[in-house]
Amino acid sequence: MIVETGHYALVLALALALVNSILPAWGAASGDRRLMAVAPSASIAIFGLIGYAFFALTYAHVVSDFSLVNVVENSHSAKPLIYKISGVWGNHEGSMLLWVLVLSLFGAAVALFSGSMPQDLRANVLAVQSWIGSAFLLFILLTSNPFARLGAPPLEGNDLNPLLQDPGLAIHPPLLYLGYVGLSITYSFAAAALITGRIDAVFARFVRPWTLVAWICLTLGIAMGSYWAYYTLGWGGFWFWDPVENASLMPWLAATALLHCAAVMEKREALKIWTIFLAILAFSLSLLGTFLVRSGVLTSVHAFASDPTRGVFILAILVTFIGGSLALFALRAGGLKQGGLFAPISREGALVINNLLLTTCCATVLVGTLYPLALEALTGDKISVGAPFFNMTFAPLFVPLFVLMPIGQNLAWKRGDLIGAAQRVAVAFGAGVVCALAIAAWRGGPVVSVLLSGLAVYVIVGSFADLGRRVFASSANVGTVVSRALGVPRQALGTAFAHAGLGVTLLGLAATGWGAEKILVMKPGGRVAIGAYELALDSLFSRAGPNYTEIVGKTIVSADGRVKAVIEPATRFYPARRMSRTDAGIATLGLGQVYVSIADPGENGAVSARIFWKPLVALIWIGALIMAFGGGLSLSDRSFRIGVARRARKVAALPQPAE
Amino acid sequence: MSSLRAIVALLFMLAPLAAMAVEPDEIMSDARLEARARALSAELRCMVCQNESIDESHAELARDLRLLVRERLQAGDSDAQIRAFLVQRYGDFILLKPPFKLSTWLLWGGPFLAFLGGAAAIVFFARRRPSLPSSVPLSARERARLESLLADEDRPLDPR
Numbered sequence: 001m002i003v004e005t006g007h008y009a010l011v012l013a014l015a016l017a018l019v020n021s022i023l024p025a026w027g028a029a030s031g032d033r034r035l036m037a038v039a040p041s042a043s044i045a046i047f048g049l050i051g052y053a054f055f056a057l058t059y060a061h062v063v064s065d066f067s068l069v070n071v072v073e074n075s076h077s078a079k080p081l082i083y084k085i086s087g088v089w090g091n092h093e094g095s096m097l098l099w100v101l102v103l104s105l106f107g108a109a110v111a112l113f114s115g116s117m118p119q120d121l122r123a124n125v126l127a128v129q130s131w132i133g134s135a136f137l138l139f140i141l142l143t144s145n146p147f148a149r150l151g152a153p154p155l156e157g158n159d160l161n162p163l164l165q166d167p168g169l170a171i172h173p174p175l176l177y178l179g180y181v182g183l184s185i186t187y188s189f190a191a192a193a194l195i196t197g198r199i200d201a202v203f204a205r206f207v208r209p210w211t212l213v214a215w216i217c218l219t220l221g222i223a224m225g226s227y228w229a230y231y232t233l234g235w236g237g238f239w240f241w242d243p244v245e246n247a248s249l250m251p252w253l254a255a256t257a258l259l260h261c262a263a264v265m266e267k268r269e270a271l272k273i274w275t276i277f278l279a280i281l282a283f284s285l286s287l288l289g290t291f292l293v294r295s296g297v298l299t300s301v302h303a304f305a306s307d308p309t310r311g312v313f314i315l316a317i318l319v320t321f322i323g324g325s326l327a328l329f330a331l332r333a334g335g336l337k338q339g340g341l342f343a344p345i346s347r348e349g350a351l352v353i354n355n356l357l358l359t360t361c362c363a364t365v366l367v368g369t370l371y372p373l374a375l376e377a378l379t380g381d382k383i384s385v386g387a388p389f390f391n392m393t394f395a396p397l398f399v400p401l402f403v404l405m406p407i408g409q410n411l412a413w414k415r416g417d418l419i420g421a422a423q424r425v426a427v428a429f430g431a432g433v434v435c436a437l438a439i440a441a442w443r444g445g446p447v448v449s450v451l452l453s454g455l456a457v458y459v460i461v462g463s464f465a466d467l468g469r470r471v472f473a474s475s476a477n478v479g480t481v482v483s484r485a486l487g488v489p490r491q492a493l494g495t496a497f498a499h500a501g502l503g504v505t506l507l508g509l510a511a512t513g514w515g516a517e518k519i520l521v522m523k524p525g526g527r528v529a530i531g532a533y534e535l536a537l538d539s540l541f542s543r544a545g546p547n548y549t550e551i552v553g554k555t556i557v558s559a560d561g562r563v564k565a566v567i568e569p570a571t572r573f574y575p576a577r578r579m580s581r582t583d584a585g586i587a588t589l590g591l592g593q594v595y596v597s598i599a600d601p602g603e604n605g606a607v608s609a610r611i612f613w614k615p616l617v618a619l620i621w622i623g624a625l626i627m628a629f630g631g632g633l634s635l636s637d638r639s640f641r642i643g644v645a646r647r648a649r650k651v652a653a654l655p656q657p658a659e
Numbered sequence: 660m661s662s663l664r665a666i667v668a669l670l671f672m673l674a675p676l677a678a679m680a681v682e683p684d685e686i687m688s689d690a691r692l693e694a695r696a697r698a699l700s701a702e703l704r705c706m707v708c709q710n711e712s713i714d715e716s717h718a719e720l721a722r723d724l725r726l727l728v729r730e731r732l733q734a735g736d737s738d739a740q741i742r743a744f745l746v747q748r749y750g751d752f753i754l755l756k757p758p759f760k761l762s763t764w765l766l767w768g769g770p771f772l773a774f775l776g777g778a779a780a781i782v783f784f785a786r787r788r789p790s791l792p793s794s795v796p797l798s799a800r801e802r803a804r805l806e807s808l809l810a811d812e813d814r815p816l817d818p819r
Contacts, residue, residue, distance in 0.1 A: 386755030
């Protein structure tokens with residue numbers, strides 16, 4: 001019964017979304033305030049209904065209701081509760097339901113928190129959000145119904161893919177969806193701004209916090225996914241340039257570019273057309289990602305061609321929304337008035353370069369991801385575009401970005417002084433050089449790693465150069481310094497942290513060059529040295545989990561005769577699907593990690609093991625956390641508090657900032 | 660071909676034992692050859708996996724290919740010879756870094772075209788928009804007006 005009410009709620013949500021697609025927009029066009037007032041309450045109600053549908057599906061999974069096709073195909077009564085819940089979105093139908101849930105969540109959030117927005121703009125934003133919602137609800141109900149029942153329910157389900165039975169599944173998809181479906185709101189803002197003709201700094205001010213929320217979630221989601229892959233795939237890689245990963249990286253790059261140019265639009269009313277375009281682009285890439293992942297086109301172009309219902313439906317949604325918004329854009333963009341002027345060498349100019357590089361990165365990923373599909377569809381030739389291609393094309397774009405980042409931060413708005421900015425980052429540059437030299441002398445190793453760590457240190461120090469200079473300027477009175485430090489706007493602090501986070505990630509990437517790897521056969525009692533550590537395989541034993549059996553290789557990690565950690569790498573076998581997966585044993589020691597993964601033991605009681613020492617590897621993900629923290633700091637800046645008029649604030653004798 | 664791949668994929672999924680990517684018994688005694696083998700394997704695609712190199716893949720086919728690569732290395736083939744041999748056998752699909760040729764020029768040129776196109780667009784728009792007004796020196800008339808305004812500054816404003 002609960003399942004049926006959930007299904008009904010979903011249909012009701014579609015009906016309400018259709019109503020909400022039309023009435024507020026009509027009201028905004030005709031100036032009818034009553035019709036516009038429909039939008040907020042309808043948006044909240046849509047969220048409530050989809051939320052209920054989602055609850056109903058979760059309930060069916062939790063109680064293992066095997067009369068549902070979706071539960072039979074993806075669940076098992078012996079599966080632990082957390083995977084019963086996360087299994088809801090570990091499949092096509094459920095993940096689409098999560099998709100629309102997040103979409104409606106953002107609609108409801110705008111309805112609740114953007115009361116101070118111009119009413120017609122808000123009505124149009126929510127209407128556009130409902131257009132997207134209607135399209136995807138229709139998609140779910142027509143092609144991917146999670147509530148489909150079975151006439152003759154089986155006694156047991158097929159279980160979830162073992163690779164997905166992991167805490168990663170509980171966190172990664174929801175975060176990722178909050179990120180890239182969250183970008184729908186910037187799309188809706190752009191479309192609404194084009195419709196109402198309100199394309200100004202006010203628009204940028206309202207759209208920026210939402211973009212920032214989506215960006216933070218996307219950053220965390222991607223980092224989480226990368227760590228998940230790192231510990232389950234068993235060979236220590238953390239980024240694969242897989243089309244599915246690229247599908248989330250492209251919106252991230254576009255959203256990052258958008259955040260930067262929206263800052264220009266908000267402060268200087270410049271780059272308006274470009275900001276709107278990026279807002280459309282970011283969500284278009286999210287839609288493209290959804291198409292790539294959900295249509296099956298990635299597995300094989302032929303598989304897609306043989307059962308195209310879902311793919312064609314999403315493709316139609318994609319074409320409608322991207323094409324529609326671009327048409328609207330073409331119609332309106334020409335009439336936009338030119339905004340603030342700026343010299344080529346200025347903060348704005350630097351942000352233009354930033355956008356050029358980021359969008360080129362994005363185009364590179366896009367071409368690399370779609371090219372094999374297009375080529376196969378057009379000529380039948382099969383090629384592979386993998387990590388070596390992306391590493392080769394991505395690095396020349398990202399390195400200049402890192403080099404220019406601190407310089408751009410130190411340029412003044414409107415008209416900057418390049419030599420002055422270069423002088424301000426001289427300390428950071430010096431720190432980078434000293435660090436690279438020190439590493440080269442002390443540790444040696446691959447030249448690329450040495451240079452990249454120097455670059456990373458330069459970025460980290462350079463991110464704080466401007467703030468440091470302002471806080472510690474001239475008078476070295478402790479009280480003044482403290483009050484200045486407290487007076488630093490959180491937005492500036494957030495920027496510094498986010499940039500530094502990128503530097504920290506780069507440092508982690510650079511350090512992979514100093515890693516060590518050993519592949520060997522071990523018997524219990526065997527020892528092996530790696531990095532500064534000694535590993536001893538203590539014992540091999542089998543153990544039964546709730547829905548799997550595993551063989552564990554208890555390994556003791558020690559240094560200088562003292563035990564540092566005990567890890568339990570394992571291989572697990574899931575009888576329901578007759579599939580196995582490895583579970584790496586990871587000991588985090590300082591910022592580095594000892595990583596062990598084992599295969600099934602042979603008859604002689606020996607086991608193949610793959611052992612890594614990965615110095616500073618944790619920095620890769622810590623960097624992402626710092627980036628997200630920076631985003632959060634920025635978000636908490638009072639200028640972002642929507643609806644609170646910005647009050648002039650007195651800052652204790654802050655010297656003229658370089659912005 | 661596709662049905663064969665499906666069967667291979669299915670067999671792999673049914674295989675109850677967890678294999679490893681590079682297994683200890685594959686490793687060559689000559690460390691330099693082994694390093695070359697690893698570098699080569701990282702650029703070769705496991706044909707039955709999704710976007711995994713044979714160096715990373717657990718699949719049986721990937722193991723066969725790894726052994727094949729090592730066999731050729733042992734026989735004294737150069738990296739280029741081994742690549743050419745594999746391409747002849749499996750097509751360009753096996754290379755994770757696609758070769759530069761007529762059908763892939765847009766792939767390799769894409770990033771450069773995007774960058775150059777973007778840069779050209781920026782230059783074009785920057786030229787079209789007026790430069791900063793402050794960089795234009797005042798004309799004689801403006802200077803005269805400015806001076807009269809400055810001279811007026813001490814006088815009281817019009818009561819309005």
